Amino acid sequence: MNRRDFLTQTSLATGGVLLLKTPGTAAPVAKAATRTILLRSSWNDHNIGDQGHTPGTLRLLERYIPEAEILLWHEEPRPETEKIITRHFPKVKIVRGSFYDGDKPFEGELKDAFDRASMYIVNSGMVFNYGLFGYDWANTMARLTPFYYCLDRGTPFGLYGQSFDRFAHPSMPVFRDVFSRAAFIYTRDDESRKFLKENNFKPRVLEFGPDGCFGIDVRDEERGRAYLKKSGLDDQKFLVVVIRTNTKHIYDKSGGSVLNPAQATPEQQEQDRQRLGKVRELITTWVRQTGMKVLLAPEVSKEVAQAKTGVYDQLPADIQSKVVWRDTFWNADEAMSVYARAHSMFGIEPHSLIMGLALGVPVVHARPLAHGLKGWMFRDIGLPEWLFEIDQTPASAMSDELMKIHQNYPLAKEKVRKAMAFVADRQKVGMQVIRKKLQLTS
Structure with missing residues (x-):
């Protein structure tokens, strides 16, 4: 029996305690x-x-x-x-x-x-x-x-x-x-x-x-607060929007992948057009009905550019003036410090929304079915009404849910609290x- 196996078996036999003999003593001591x-x-x-x-x-x-x-x-x-x-x-x-x-x-x-x-x-x-x-x-x-x-x-x-x-x-x-x-x-x-x-x-x-x-509970308060100040985003006065497109990762030197193709097919291009159209409609509804701002935030580095060309640049002028496009990628701790000050969040990607829930922020997730079963986690923690399928759901239905959150914000916050208690x-x-x-x- 080698030393490692001996120590392992000894620790099991003593309930997780090794008995070691101290020099100059007759009896072993516990460690x-x-x-x-x-x-x-x-x-x-x-x-x-x-x-x-x-x-x-x-x-x-x-x-x-x-x-x-x-x-x-x-x-x-x-x-x-x-x-x-x-x-x-x-x-x-x-x-x-x-x-x-x-x-x-x-x-x-x-x-x-x-x-x-x-x-x-x-x-x-x-x-x-x-x-x-x-x-x-x-x-x-x-x-x-x-x-x-x-x-x-x-x-x-x-x-x-x-x-x-x-x-x-x-x-x-x-x-x-x-x-x-x-x-x-x-x-x-x-x-x-x-x-x-x-x-x-x-x-x-x-x-x-x-x-x-x-x-997750890590934050970079220095960077997060500086970004909010620079961008003119006030605490609990903005909606975070996170997109996902059928485009290649900017760091990928290979031929792409199924969900991140090097060259999107015509069907995938049309899918992105439809999805981002719904996102623009949702943003327009939010701004006009609440008067609050919107932050286009990246969960994936490749989406920084896509949020600019596919969403921000195509918004009506009066809406665009109330939308902040983040033009650089960031790390999770800085994102957490920004998300902590959001009113609510909407996303095609799930993990920014998980961060939001961990911070007590209400979220709406519009999942693509091709991304797999993981989307069901929002239902399984007790928030089925905040889970949608983006390709099967009109923008109006998702906007309506966001407006329900806005109109009864204490109830929405309580839903988050109960879900996170279960988590x-x-x-x-x-x-x-x-x-x-x-x-x-x-």
Whole structure:
């Protein structure tokens, strides 16, 4: 038995306590065994939602499992996200590197992190689907390989706040084999939970658990307040609008992807035209009925330009004068400081809206069905009346819901409070399960 296995078994036998002999004494003294959580997260620097998963889940781990050491794995460089983590989570150690690289041996800080880990957790997203957005088998297996490494070493693993939409042939038995051996799987929408259950996935825990971004509380008040002052946006006197288009990511050097095509098809171009037309109509209704301003805010870097050409430039002059187009991208903590002062939010993207809810701000989400099951999370936390399908819903229906929020704002704020109380309860339950799996019972 090697030293690591001996220490692990000893800690289990003593309820999470290692008995160490102090020099010069005859009796051992108790010392708490260290638990190390390796969290894989931070999917993108160019998307504040992909940034937001990380500080949200880190805050929950810090709150509910404060004695654990947290290692954060960034496979790709994430300099902007790392600014947020370094500033707001100084105890978290960031680990960089790929799990494998051709014929090179698995070594260095990432291997050390996996070998030290008491538990491996993959944070919120929808990366474990096959056939939903493509059929890249090699990439699918690459995402699963760390789980097999954990299984080989006896390290428990789990998935926190994931969506599962499709496991096309031949992937279903592979995903079922791996995920049925997970310590826990929390799905951020109940449709994903049903999907796994109906396909006979049997992890030890399979429950609804909100997207990690719901835990976010980081702010950059200096930048946020400066931007609001410069833009002439007063507290609770503006609507935030977030768009999403069928366009290529500005940093993508490949051929694009299904949801971010290098060259949109005529059908996708028409889809964008229809969607942004509804957004302009909604903005016009808001300004004329409330007299309040609108902030066109980017959740994804590519949408800065699209909001200008597709929305702002095409608004009537009297409406345009009440609309602020943000002309630069930002990080999640600055966005949080701005969203905290919004009256309400409307978005085709979901994670800015999650940030808004975490701040107590009412939201309306107009989801594209092609983005998957994740949109159901707004229904599943108790806000079905604020969830729409953008391609099937007229702008008037979405505008009407925004006006209901405006006309009875205290009621809307109470709806947010109740939804977030439910979210907080589910977060607590999930973190308690993780504590239990780590043999931390207090």
